[in-house]
Amino acid sequence: QVQLVQSGAEVKKPGASVKVSCKASGYTFTGYYMHWVRQAPGQGLEWMGWINPNSGGTVYAQKFQGRVTMTRDTSISTAYMELSRLRSDDSAVYYCARDADHLGYFDYWGQGTLVTASS
Amino acid sequence: DIVMTQSPDSLAVSLGERATINCKSSQSVLYSSNNKNYLSWYQQKPGQPPKLLIYWASTRESGVPDRFSGSGSGTDFTLTISSLQAEDVAVYSCQQYYSTPYTFGQGTKLEIK
Numbered sequence: 492q493v494q495l496v497q498s499g500a501e502v503k504k505p506g507a508s509v510k511v512s513c514k515a516s517g518y519t520f521t522g523y524y525m526h527w528v529r530q531a532p533g534q535g536l537e538w539m540g541w542i543n544p545n546s547g548g549t550v551y552a553q554k555f556q557g558r559v560t561m562t563r564d565t566s567i568s569t570a571y572m573e574l575s576r577l578r579s580d581d582s583a584v585y586y587c588a589r590d591a592d593h594l595g596y597f598d599y600w601g602q603g604t605l606v607t608a609s610s
Numbered sequence: 611d612i613v614m615t616q617s618p619d620s621l622a623v624s625l626g627e628r629a630t631i632n633c634k635s636s637q638s639v640l641y642s643s644n645n646k647n648y649l650s651w652y653q654q655k656p657g658q659p660p661k662l663l664i665y666w667a668s669t670r671e672s673g674v675p676d677r678f679s680g681s682g683s684g685t686d687f688t689l690t691i692s693s694l695q696a697e698d699v700a701v702y703s704c705q706q707y708y709s710t711p712y713t714f715g716q717g718t719k720l721e722i723k
Contacts, residue, residue: 535715535716536714552711597662601659
């Protein structure tokens with residue numbers, strides 16, 4: 492069965508960077524784009540971008556351009572999202588989500604990783 | 611960016627009754643070349659990730675009960691739960707995947723009356 496398992500909660504100081512991992516299993520990792528979506532406390536969902544695990548190609552939301560980097564390691568079927576220059580309003584649950592058909596809707600989600608940016 | 615606006619923000623419905631949630635996009639998400647609406651619906655229970663319910667505005671994901679249905683085209687969409695069950699208490703969000711950045715509605719909180 493398809494599973495996306497994310498790394499654990501992180502607490503970072505403002506200005507620092509955080510790197511979240513998402514390990515995929517139960518399907519061919521390189522066959523499906525992986526997206527990252529975040530959700531601030533009590534707020535709606537916000538799309539950050541995607542990575543093509545096959546080519547490594549990425550598309551980022553303009554809001555995060557210059558601060559976000561999405562990478563992957565195909566040898567261990569794992570995608571990564573690194574967000575730099577953290578601010579307090581980056582505190583949120585970060586999800587990885589598999590793209591169902593290279594189209595932009597998401598059929599499987601990771602359990603979420605809480606990132607807290609606080610001094 | 612396409613702005614997605616849901617109504618209402620919250621909704622209380624009696625068990626067994628119909629629940630209707632609306633979603634409006636700031637521009638059409640209907641792709642004329644294939645006549646498909648690039649609109650999906652998700653259910654999110656507290657402490658859990660979202661779960662895909664509907665894509666292409668009206669196609670139910672495998673395993674989703676048939677009391678859930680989606681309708682609409684262009685800029686106006688509706689998620690309907692025909693007979694509310696206790697396990698349907700959740701936040702429901704629409705999402706457009708017509709163009710990047712993909713955007714979500716603010717969510718509608720569904721409760722039991």
